[in-house]
Every structure is written in C-alpha cells, then in structure tokens.
Amino acid sequence: MRRAPARRPLAALATLAMAATIGVTAMSMSAAQAAAGNLSLGAGADGSSKASGTSYGNVKDGSLSTYWSPSGSTGTISIKWGSATTVSSASIVETSGASGRIGSWKLINADSGSVLKTGNGAGVISFSSTSLKKLTFEITSASSTPQVAEFETYAGGTAPTSSPTSSPTSSPTSSPTSSPTSSPTAPPSGSWPSATGTKKVSSTINVSGTLDGGYVRYYGISSGDQNESQPPIFQLSDGATLKNVIIGTGAGDGVHCTGTCTLVNVWWEDVGEDAATLKGSSSSQVMTVNGGGAKGASDKVFQHNGPGKFVIKNFTVTDFGKLYRSCGNCSKQYARTVVVDNIKVTAPGKSLVGINSNLGDKATITNVTIYNDSSKKISICDEYKGVTSGEPSKIGSGPSSACGYSTSSITYK
C-alpha cells in the first residue's frame, strides 16, 4: 500500500490525548464529540444580542455558512456547558464574506469574570488550560458588523498551537478571490499548509457560492479506506467555489462537483476513493482546480464522469495512481477535455492523464516537472478505448492528436 501510514494514528493520538485531558470533567460528552475535538459541538450558546436572522447557536453547529452577528458592531458570544469543562484554546472563524471585520477582543472566563486573553482579529486563541462552564468572546471593536461562523473550543491536543494570535483565517480570504488565473499560487512550491484548526465531518457539506475554509482541516467522513460509493466531504453546486481547505484522512469520495466549479488551494493529505469528481450534465461546464495538492491516492486523484472540461493547474501531486482519468466505463459517455498546466509531480505514480480517444477526448499538457523518476516510469498521457460497460482497454501512450503535449514540456529532476 502506498498510502501514508502516519495519518490515522495521529488522529487517534489526538483523540486519546484529549480524552485524557478532559477526564472526569466532561463526562457528558458523547463519543462523537470527543472524536471531533471541538467541544462547542453539543454545548450551549448565548450572547449579548443578535442581529436579525442570526442566532447564538449558529456558532456551534459546525457549519461555516451559518453565523451569529451582534445587533451592532460589538457584543459578546458565549459557549456554555452543563458541567465544568477544561478548555485551553478556541478558534473564532468568521464567514468568508465578513473576513477581517473583528478588531479587538477579550476572551473571558464567564464563571469568574477573569480575562483569559485579549487580542485582535479572528483566529486561534490559546490560553492556560481552564476548567469552566461558560466561555465568553467579547468583541470590543470591529470595522463593521462581524459575522462569527464558528466559536470552536478545544481541550488541547487537536487545536493548533503555532502562531495563535496572528489570525490565520482573515488573511487568506482577501487575496485570491476574483480571478483564479492571476492567482497567488503561481508555481506549485509543493509546500503543504499547516492547518489552522480541525473539523470532523459527519455528513456531506453542500456548498453553493463560496466556502473559504481558512485552512481548517476537514476530515473523517469515512474510515479512510478505498471502498467504493463513499460519500463526498464536499458537494459543490453549479457555480460554487471551494478554497483554502485541507482535507485530511477519512476523505470519503473527496469533492463532488455537479456543474461548473472552482477549487482554489485545496489540499488532500490522504486521498480516499478519489480526490474530486466532476459529475454534471452540461457540455459547457468547467471544473477548475487551481493550486493545492494531493498525496496518497492509490488510484485516481481527479475523476471526470460528466461532460465538459477539467482544468488542473498550479498543482502538486505525490504518491498517486492517476492524476486525471476521463471515465473509462461510465454508462453515459461524452467527449471530454482536460487541460493540465504547471504541475509538480513526485514519484511514485502511474500516469498523469488517461483519456478515451475513441470517444473524442482531448488533453493539453504543459509545464510538468517530475521528481524522483529518473527512469521515466510515470506515463504522461494514456489513450484508452472507453466503453459504456465492461472494462476500457489501453490503446496508446505518448504525444498524439488526442494527447496534446510535447516531450519538451516535461522536465525531470
């Protein structure tokens, strides 16, 4: 097996460490909450005021698309538990549309009234481990009405400890928004982002519009094996964008797009069944993957089942079967197009692109750099005879009218 073996033990360790820390104080926590790490899930919430259409409970529902706002630009939001609970860090996540609005704040032990920490901007807050029944985040200044999507709390272990007050969630949202082509990700450096927080996913997150994950690690919808028919972690509707997301172990079937969609800086740490799949039914749909990376794919990274065009650029792939495959035996087949540009590939891997040239598929491949493959074992482009049932057969490999690339655009290092 080529999948990275270190992932699952790590998650298990974190859970164990947490269970040990929480010990007797949080006996009411369910196993599911313990696994998730975020102590706010299943806790209560209240606050000083709420803007119309928002609610206190929205900060502890695990969804980045629901939020609380004060009725004004400042106010307090609290997480509370039925019995004393040990907490040592919190993560304040703003909605992607209101990123950077939170100014100065105080984090208060509402049981005693003592201030645990003060700071500026949303993000991860670490403080000395405290046992309390109510934790209050008081926003004392804001550039305009803040929107707090999540107020996560952790006993320790699962919360990130590096750069706690520098608000990692507010910065990445501002730059890469408008045009993915002039993106800040330019040449894939292959350097993987570190997570600003973690989120256990128990059912598929539907995305319409834009979801900016602020580099939170989403994980655990599946056990992390290769079973077929696992649910995706994210399902994107036509026109949706998913960005700045880390997908951890237990990725299920990764990301599904039901039409045109854009994935910006999405990082799969341990691909499950597939990293992402373009479904849909319109021949004009385009799925664009810009930036990000994937590793540990024992089979495919990107799967193209619907019609249309699949664009993969500025991407890093390590330890994989196929980077892209036009479905070889879908019951409904189409002539599909794939564009691959500026990709950093690190062996081991089997092939970059697989297309059905008999069905009219076309590939365009440019700017590929391959590491650790001096014997050139990784195939750049394979042609198959695609079918609607049974198994497709491989009919060719290398540059051709269907496999559009030149060997000079492949660099070995």
Ligand SMILES: [Ca+2]
């Ligand atoms: Ca929420």
